[in-house]
Amino acid sequence: MERGRGALGPALALVHTGRAPTRAVLTAELGVTRATAGAVAAELEALGLIQVDPHPIAAAGSQGRPSHGLSIAPHGPVVLAAQIHADGFRAALVGLGGRMVATAPGCMTVPADPARIIDAVVEAGAELLRATRRRCLGAGLAVPSAVAEPDGTALNPLHLSWPTGAPVAELFSEALAKSGVLGPGGTPVTGVAGNDVNLAALAEHRHGAGRGARHLLCVATGHRGVGGALVVDGRVHSGSSGLALEVGHLTVNPAGMPCHCGSRGCLDVETDPLAFLTAAGREPGPAVSLLQQSRDLLRSEYADPTVREAAELVVDRLGLGLAGLVNILNPDRIVLGGLHRELLEADPERLRAVVADRSLWGRSGSVPILSGTLDHNSLIGAAEAAWQPVLDDPLAALG
Numbered sequence: 001m002e003r004g005r006g007a008l009g010p011a012l013a014l015v016h017t018g019r020a021p022t023r024a025v026l027t028a029e030l031g032v033t034r035a036t037a038g039a040v041a042a043e044l045e046a047l048g049l050i051q052v053d054p055h056p057i058a059a060a061g062s063q064g065r066p067s068h069g070l071s072i073a074p075h076g077p078v079v080l081a082a083q084i085h086a087d088g089f090r091a092a093l094v095g096l097g098g099r100m101v102a103t104a105p106g107c108m109t110v111p112a113d114p115a116r117i118i119d120a121v122v123e124a125g126a127e128l129l130r131a132t133r134r135r136c137l138g139a140g141l142a143v144p145s146a147v148a149e150p151d152g153t154a155l156n157p158l159h160l161s162w163p164t165g166a167p168v169a170e171l172f173s174e175a176l177a178k179s180g181v182l183g184p185g186g187t188p189v190t191g192v193a194g195n196d197v198n199l200a201a202l203a204e205h206r207h208g209a210g211r212g213a214r215h216l217l218c219v220a221t222g223h224r225g226v227g228g229a230l231v232v233d234g235r236v237h238s239g240s241s242g243l244a245l246e247v248g249h250l251t252v253n254p255a256g257m258p259c260h261c262g263s264r265g266c267l268d269v270e271t272d273p274l275a276f277l278t279a280a281g282r283e284p285g286p287a288v289s290l291l292q293q294s295r296d297l298l299r300s301e302y303a304d305p306t307v308r309e310a311a312e313l314v315v316d317r318l319g320l321g322l323a324g325l326v327n328i329l330n331p332d333r334i335v336l337g338g339l340h341r342e343l344l345e346a347d348p349e350r351l352r353a354v355v356a357d358r359s360l361w362g363r364s365g366s367v368p369i370l371s372g373t374l375d376h377n378s379l380i381g382a383a384e385a386a387w388q389p390v391l392d393d394p395l396a397a398l399g
């Protein structure tokens with residue numbers, strides 16, 4: 001049944017993103033007959049990916065007839081997800097539905113040799129696979145750098161002291177082979193690598209605050225610098241070679257701080273955690289990440305006028321940057337992550353007012369600005385990239 005096979009990927013994507021909680025909804029969403037939807041659901045269940053409730057249930061508040069519930073198979077396969085940032089790394093196993101099955105935080109200073117930390121994060125993930133005995137279908141890595149496509153090289157890993165052009169995707173696949181991470185058919189898993197904010201945006205679009213948006217703009221600052229991403233019709237807008245939406249070097253303060261790009265007053269250096277701590281007159285300490293220090297300051301000392309004024313300064317500069325992006329990209333939703341999310345929550349009206357005031361399309365107040373809702377969205381996004389071949393063609397991906 002070719003018709004049915006072509007529907008497997010779309011059907012899996014619907015269950016994966018929570019848009020098909022029952023077989024009746026799946027039938028309607030796919031626009032196929034009940035028999036075809038039933039066969040497709042049974043095939044995905046036979047592949048070990050989803051679970052079909054044997055007893056039909058009545059949907060809450062629905063007048064329709066009871067239908068079989070669909071959910072992610074509770075002990076189904078996983079992918080290995082890894083994230084490297086300025087303060088260390090984390091590895092996790094992530095199932096369908098964006099569910100983190102197991103995670104191993106590992107914090108260390110990031111060595112200048114990318115192979116060493118990639119080996120370490122992959123070994124942490126391989127240990128999780130051995131401990132949980134889960135079947136692995138892929139692997140994804142999030143890094144704080146633009147990643148050129150299709151070669152998978154990190155072009156500006158400025159806050160990691162890695163060499164420009166480090167071949168991260170290749171190093172990742174080599175590390176997976178070394179650690180014995182095997183995929184379908186017992187062959188080594190091929191790793192995919194991407195920019196951390198691109199991947200976070202993908203995760204928020206599928207499982208978080210970006211669900212249902214058609215032109216989703218994400219801007220975030222996690223550890224150092226600022227990243228941006230645009231998800232159009234469910235796919236990250238990558239530009240001609242993976243480098244689109246390098247928003248960190250928009251000028252938001254012409255007389256501002258010098259930036260490593262050679263300019264000054266860039267979003268990157270004016271709105272990241274270090275900029276906020278500096279504006280608040282705080283000396284950053286080594287104990288916890290700059291993001292955590294900023295978050296603690298905002299949450300516990302916002303009543304202090306120095307802290308509030310620093311927050312307002314950073315919010316105004318972030319608002320300028322967002323307004324420029326709204327004019328150019330015309331998004332239907334903006335989702336903020338990291339410190340930007342904290343700043344939005346500290347004073348939602350101020351940020352929305354700056355964006356409305358400074359943008360042509362934002363003036364009507366029609367662009368919702370929301371906080372990201374996923375913990376570890378870059379990690380979940382790395383998993384999404386690894387799941388993509390399965391979502392595109394489950395039969396082919398499972399060999």
Ligand SMILES: [Zn+2]
Pocket residue numbers: 248249259260261262263264266268
């Ligand atoms: Zn710059």
